Amino acid sequence: MGSLNSYVSDVARKAKAASLISATLSSREKNRVLLEVVRLLELGKKSIRQQNERDLRRAEERKLSPALIDRLTLTPQRIEEISGGVQAVARLDDPIGKVLARWKRPNGLSISKVTVPLGVILIIYESRPNVTSECASLCLKSGNAVILRGGSEAFHSNQALVHVYHQALQKFSLPLACVSFVTVTDHRAVDLFLKLEDQINLVIPRGGEALIRRVAHGSRIPVIKHYQGVCHIYIDEKADLPQALRIALNAKCQRPATCNAMETLLVHEKIASRFLPVLGRGLRKAGCEVRGDRETCRILPWAKPARSQDWGREFLDKILAIRTVPDLDAAISHIQTYGSAHTDGIVTRDRLRARRFVERVDSSSVMVNASTRFSDGFQYGFGAEIGISTDKIHARGPMGLDGLASYKYVVEGHGQIRE
Amino acid sequence: MGSLNSYVSDVARKAKAASLISATLSSREKNRVLLEVVRLLELGKKSIRQQNERDLRRAEERKLSPALIDRLTLTPQRIEEISGGVQAVARLDDPIGKVLARWKRPNGLSISKVTVPLGVILIIYESRPNVTSECASLCLKSGNAVILRGGSEAFHSNQALVHVYHQALQKFSLPLACVSFVTVTDHRAVDLFLKLEDQINLVIPRGGEALIRRVAHGSRIPVIKHYQGVCHIYIDEKADLPQALRIALNAKCQRPATCNAMETLLVHEKIASRFLPVLGRGLRKAGCEVRGDRETCRILPWAKPARSQDWGREFLDKILAIRTVPDLDAAISHIQTYGSAHTDGIVTRDRLRARRFVERVDSSSVMVNASTRFSDGFQYGFGAEIGISTDKIHARGPMGLDGLASYKYVVEGHGQIRE
Numbered sequence: 001m002g003s004l005n006s007y008v009s010d011v012a013r014k015a016k017a018a019s020l021i022s023a024t025l026s027s028r029e030k031n032r033v034l035l036e037v038v039r040l041l042e043l044g045k046k047s048i049r050q051q052n053e054r055d056l057r058r059a060e061e062r063k064l065s066p067a068l069i070d071r072l073t074l075t076p077q078r079i080e081e082i083s084g085g086v087q088a089v090a091r092l093d094d095p096i097g098k099v100l101a102r103w104k105r106p107n108g109l110s111i112s113k114v115t116v117p118l119g120v121i122l123i124i125y126e127s128r129p130n131v132t133s134e135c136a137s138l139c140l141k142s143g144n145a146v147i148l149r150g151g152s153e154a155f156h157s158n159q160a161l162v163h164v165y166h167q168a169l170q171k172f173s174l175p176l177a178c179v180s181f182v183t184v185t186d187h188r189a190v191d192l193f194l195k196l197e198d199q200i201n202l203v204i205p206r207g208g209e210a211l212i213r214r215v216a217h218g219s220r221i222p223v224i225k226h227y228q229g230v231c232h233i234y235i236d237e238k239a240d241l242p243q244a245l246r247i248a249l250n251a252k253c254q255r256p257a258t259c260n261a262m263e264t265l266l267v268h269e270k271i272a273s274r275f276l277p278v279l280g281r282g283l284r285k286a287g288c289e290v291r292g293d294r295e296t297c298r299i300l301p302w303a304k305p306a307r308s309q310d311w312g313r314e315f316l317d318k319i320l321a322i323r324t325v326p327d328l329d330a331a332i333s334h335i336q337t338y339g340s341a342h343t344d345g346i347v348t349r350d351r352l353r354a355r356r357f358v359e360r361v362d363s364s365s366v367m368v369n370a371s372t373r374f375s376d377g378f379q380y381g382f383g384a385e386i387g388i389s390t391d392k393i394h395a396r397g398p399m400g401l402d403g404l405a406s407y408k409y410v411v412e413g414h415g416q417i418r419e
Numbered sequence: 420m421g422s423l424n425s426y427v428s429d430v431a432r433k434a435k436a437a438s439l440i441s442a443t444l445s446s447r448e449k450n451r452v453l454l455e456v457v458r459l460l461e462l463g464k465k466s467i468r469q470q471n472e473r474d475l476r477r478a479e480e481r482k483l484s485p486a487l488i489d490r491l492t493l494t495p496q497r498i499e500e501i502s503g504g505v506q507a508v509a510r511l512d513d514p515i516g517k518v519l520a521r522w523k524r525p526n527g528l529s530i531s532k533v534t535v536p537l538g539v540i541l542i543i544y545e546s547r548p549n550v551t552s553e554c555a556s557l558c559l560k561s562g563n564a565v566i567l568r569g570g571s572e573a574f575h576s577n578q579a580l581v582h583v584y585h586q587a588l589q590k591f592s593l594p595l596a597c598v599s600f601v602t603v604t605d606h607r608a609v610d611l612f613l614k615l616e617d618q619i620n621l622v623i624p625r626g627g628e629a630l631i632r633r634v635a636h637g638s639r640i641p642v643i644k645h646y647q648g649v650c651h652i653y654i655d656e657k658a659d660l661p662q663a664l665r666i667a668l669n670a671k672c673q674r675p676a677t678c679n680a681m682e683t684l685l686v687h688e689k690i691a692s693r694f695l696p697v698l699g700r701g702l703r704k705a706g707c708e709v710r711g712d713r714e715t716c717r718i719l720p721w722a723k724p725a726r727s728q729d730w731g732r733e734f735l736d737k738i739l740a741i742r743t744v745p746d747l748d749a750a751i752s753h754i755q756t757y758g759s760a761h762t763d764g765i766v767t768r769d770r771l772r773a774r775r776f777v778e779r780v781d782s783s784s785v786m787v788n789a790s791t792r793f794s795d796g797f798q799y800g801f802g803a804e805i806g807i808s809t810d811k812i813h814a815r816g817p818m819g820l821d822g823l824a825s826y827k828y829v830v831e832g833h834g835q836i837r838e
Contacts, residue, residue, distance in 0.1 A: 020755060020779070020781070023778075023779075023781065024778055024779060103800065105798070105799075105800055109789055109793060109798075111799055111800075116781065116811075118811045118812070119781070119811055201810075201811045201812070202811070202812060216639070217639065220635070220636065222641060222810065222812040240834070243833075243834035246834060246836055247834060247836055249836075250836035250837055251836075254836070254837055336439060354831075358829050359442075359443055360439070360442075360443060362439070362442065362535065362538070362827070363827065364827055364828065365827065365828045365829075365830060366827060366828070366829050366830070367830045367832070368829070368830065368831045368832065369831065369832045369833055369834055369835075370528055370830055370831070370832030370834070370835045370836075371835065371836045371837050373836070373837040374528060374830060374832075374835065374837055375828075375830070379524070379528075379837070380524075380530055380828065381522065381524055381530075391620075391641065392535075392537045392538055392620045392621070392825040393537070393620070393621060393641040393812060393813045393825070394812045394813040396825050396826055396827065396828075397826075397827065397828045398828075406811040406812070406815050407815055407816075408781070408782065408783055408784065408785060408815065408816065409783065409784045409785070409794075409799065409816045409817075410777050410784075410785050410787070411784060411785070411786045411787065411789055411793060411794070412773075412787045412788065412789070413786070413787065413788045413789030413793075414662075414788055414789075415659070415662035415665060415666060415788055415789070416788075416789045416790065416793065417665055417666055417668075417669035417670075417673070417789075417790045417792070418669055418673055418790050418792040418793060418798070
């Protein structure tokens, strides 16, 4: 444990020192590194794939599921996508050094609120190796140093990608610790990192709920997170029903395993008997199971009766809970009780009802007449996404480059003192 | 412990329910409550003072220090100041419902980023009863519910002030739990509150470092905090020396016990022998002790030699550490090593050096040619201050109403689905 301890504190100390340098880089300097990464990714495809093969062989030995192996595989096309992602980040506006506000005080002091990097960001993630490059490029662009702690399944692939970043940093004489990679696989290393609140400014866990809970509960450092996406859509009495049908099917079936897929549909009881039979046909065709309240099961005799634990449950699968509600406020109250503050939507043509829903549903994204599947940094036009937060502190909802910045106040005077 | 547990969760549950209502109040409704508080504070002076007397009698029995007893005392004038503070908060702009940004996506979706309240805020504070009203008024104005946990010394005074808020809330049929007051004094109650991450959105501890550390380490809920204010001022070779003298004396001596008072002065070695004798006379006149490095002690023979633990120390008293440095970068590096990211300043006429200092010193407030004592919400023009944060997450530096808001994304469409 002693040597693990000193390894961990050494990584953190070097990352902190690197962050003081990365914080002062100009946009041009940062983009130069990123474009060098793009070039090296193109050149280094072969060696990246060789390292990826090592992970894949081990994954097969360990009999990981085909879905996991697929997520792990780096085809030439995927490496090109990774490189395209870095190129896109290079093109984004620099989030650092922006003057958010500037004002003058009666005593002549001039105060500016200027964006600065957060410092050192620890990312703890599972399997997909492209997360390595996404996080490294976003942290570089935002002047932060990053400590990457990936899953052991993707160890060699991640290391190969980090190597590319190191070559690019080295070319411009920048500290390699701007992109630090945790090479020990001992799980206790994570617990040790999570205590280093003086060196690390933010932790972003990306993975399943168990991972996120473990990180959040063990951390002294602020954690950006969402445990679950229990997304609801309420189909109002005044909904345009063909639109409601299209949105509901898309939100549930387009990619059921994502955090912004719908898990529970709430439907106004006055339109349930018109809407549910049509929706039911679509769901059945898509192979989606329904767990309904009594009224839903009356209308759709093939539906299973919902049990109490089905409300507020994140199925992440082709399963949909459906409940009929007497009015808008009952829908809002259901979401307040069972929602996870991720993304919830209403389908209605009535503007006042939409407004009441938007005001009272306290989720990080609220959709009006649109699929919950849009709740995502790319769909919002951020160009990239480092995570989604359902907390209220700091960045909320899909989180892009702006979420990786903080600010400071710069006060300029000419000798003012306080009386 | 069982009944304490149920008391705590009952308070949190009611505050959460109240926060759903306070979040939907209009500016007019919130200001109406605040102005009723102002009216009742005027009317209720006598009974507030009676309750305050109870605290004062107990403080004398417990032989609290005269300084503590002074902080605790509510004179008629102080009650008027409290009421003036509430009036000022009523006049501030409403931080909720502001559209921070709005844009359209190519698929026609309209996305708005709109400010919302944080939800439930727990304030843990010591002695001064005016904090009760400051926090209650700021949280009300920002649509949050607040749980107030004050020090036992001010129990009856705090309760009397909360009673005024309750009368005002009652008059407008609003839940009293918008301003919740913890009536059990058992210390374990705090630990229980700090586990309720599902009901409470933010904790702000206000008090000494020991209190803040205890809260930060025991909390599952995000904490806004600053442990210390170890503020530095660097007097550059190119400083206007009369200006530097005025600023240094003000920063150290005007109110040495505050977190934005200077603790260490760094001075360029080329001007040390001209500047320090004059500064030394001023400090001595103010009764301020100096702990200097070797060069400082050579110039000021009456100074004590600084020990290594004097760098980065928060004296909160008439004591100043002084170090001579060979150049600007040595000053920056000293601050990076020993600073607390609260407030640090430079005095120089050289714009490039000022800029280098501002870019490299990563403190929540950076002063150029002005006293560190200005780092404060009122001095920045925020009209009120709920705390000061030296962290990088969420609000940073002096924190006013804006820091009590989060935001959500509202996405409006006309049936868009994701392909």
